[in-house]
Amino acid sequence: MSSTDQNPERLYSAREPIFPRRVSGPFRRLKWWLLAICLGIYYLLPWVRWDRGPNLPDQAVLVDLANRRFFFFWIEIWPHEFYFVAGLLIMAGLGLFLFTSALGRVWCGYFCPQTVWTDLFILTERWIEGDRNKRVKLWNAKWDARKVRLRLTKWALWLAISIGTGGAWVFYFADAPTLLWNMLTLSAHPAAYSTIAVLTFTTLTLGGFMREQVCVYMCPWPRIQAAMMDEDTITIGYREWRGEPRGKHRKAAGADNLGDCIDCNACVNVCPMGIDIRDGQQLACITCGLCIDACDEVMDKIGKPRGLVDYMALSDEARERAGNPPKSIWKHVFRLRTVLYTTLWTAVGVGLMVALFVRSDIDMTVAPVRNPIYVTMSDGSIRNTYDVRVRNMHGEDRVFKITVTPAETYSINVEGAEDGTFTVPPDATMLKRVYVVAPKDSAPANTLSSDVRIWLEDIVAQERTYNDTVFNGKDGK
DSSP states (O other), rough: OOOOSSOOOOOOOOOOOOOOOOOOHHHHHHHHHHHHHHHHHHHHHHGGGGOOOOOOOOOEEETTTTTTTTETTTEEOOGGGGGGHHHHHHHHHHHHHHHHHHHHHHHIIIIIHHHHHEEEEEEEHHHOOSSHHHHHHHHSSOOOOOHHHHHHHHHHHHHHHHHHHHHHGGEEEEHHHHHHHHTEEEEHHHHHHHHHHHHHHHHHIIIIIHHHHHHIIIIHHHGGGGGGHHHHHHHHEOOOOHHOOOOTTTTTTGGGGGGGGOOOOOOHHHHHHHHGGGGGGOOOOOOSSSHHHHHHHHHHHHOSOSEEEEOOOGGGGHHHTOOOOOOOOHHHHHHHHHHHHHHHHHHHHHHHHHHHHHOOSEEEEEEOOOOOEEETTTTTOOOEEEEEEEESSSSSSSEEEEEOOOTTTTTEETTTBTTTTEEEEEEEEEEEEEEEETTTTTTGSSSSSSEEEEEEETTTTTEEEEEEEEEEOOOOO
C-alpha cells in the first residue's frame, strides 16, 4: 500500500483562530461607513412608517404573507405580479456580475452580510478583549476567572446581537410595533419565536465562530468569480517586482539590493481571512482593502511610496515592470464585458419601471367551468359558466361591471348582481360566477368552440380590462 493510500489528502483542515489587528486608513473608514449604513437599514427599516390610507398597512417595507402582498413604500406587489421580484433578482445577479468583472470581489469585501456581521463581531471582541496581541495572549492563556469573565461577556454581547438580528428579520413580515408587543407579552405566533431562534443560532455560529470558514468552505461565489474576472479586472495585488527581495535589516550589508517590503507581516496581521496577499491572488481573499491600509501605513513610516499592496489589474504588470504607468482605471472598468453587463442590467431595470407604471389597478382572471362544458336551456339556447376573479388594487371600494362582446351575439348574467354591477372592497379580490348565453340559432350555439371576450369596467374611473376565453357550443354537424 502506498503512502498516499495510508495518508489520504485531507479536504478540510481544522480552523486556526485568526485575530485581525486594528488598522486605520481610507478603506477601513469606508468599511465602517458601509457597515453602519447596512446595519442601520437592516435594523431600522421595519420601523419606518408609510401612509397608504385607512385600509392598508402603514409599514414602509412589509412582506405580508397572510394577505399575499409585498409593500415597498408606494409600491404594492400582488402574487400575480411576481415577475417584479424575479426581475429584481435578475438585476441583483447582473449587478453582482458587473461589479465582480470590474472590481473583483467588492461585494464580498464590503457588502456581504457575512462580512458585515463578522466585522461587527470582531469589533465587539476587540472592545472586550483588546487588540490582536492581547487576544492572542488570552487565547493561549489557561482558563482562569479573568478569561472566563471576558469570554462570557463577549459571548453575551454576541448573543444579544444575534437575537437582534433574528428579531429584525421577523419584523419585515408583520407590523413591527404590534409584533414586538406580542413577543414581549408572549402572545406572538410560535413561528416568530422559532424563526428568531434559528437566525440567532446561525448568526452566532457563522459570524462569531466560523467567520472566514464560511467564505472558504460554504460560499460558492469564490469558485464562480473566476468566470467573471479577466486580466483587466481591478483587484488587490502585491507588486512583487517592487517589493522583492524583501528584508528587515535596512542597514546591513547588501541592503541596497532589497525591495521595499520589510517583511513586517502587517498585511497578514490585519487580514480577516488570515492570508498573505504577497503569495498572489487566492480563493480566500475578499478584497476588503485592509492590507492596503496596513502596508501604506508602513510605507509612510519608512519613507517609501505607497501602493506596494494596492488595487491593480493583472494586465498592468508588464507595463509597470517596464517602468511605464498603468492604464487609466476607466479603461479597465469600461470594457466590452462590463458594458454588456451594464446594458443588460439597464434593460431589465427599464423594463421593470415601464411595467410598474403602465400596470392597471384593476385586474381579473377568467376560468371556464368545465363540468358541464355547456348547458342547454329550455328555449334551446346554450349557456357557459365562468368563474371570474376580480382584483381591486385601489385603496378604496370600487364598483365594477362585467360585460361581454360581441354584445349582439351573447348575453351575460352575473350571479348576485342584477345589472352586472357589484362592489369590491379595497385592496381585495372577489370571485364572481358569470353565465354567458348564446341564442339557439346563433353561430356560437352551434359551433364547437367560439371566441368570446369578457370585460371588466371600473364604473367610477372608467378604467377597463378584458380577458379572452372560449365559448363552447354544440357541434353543428
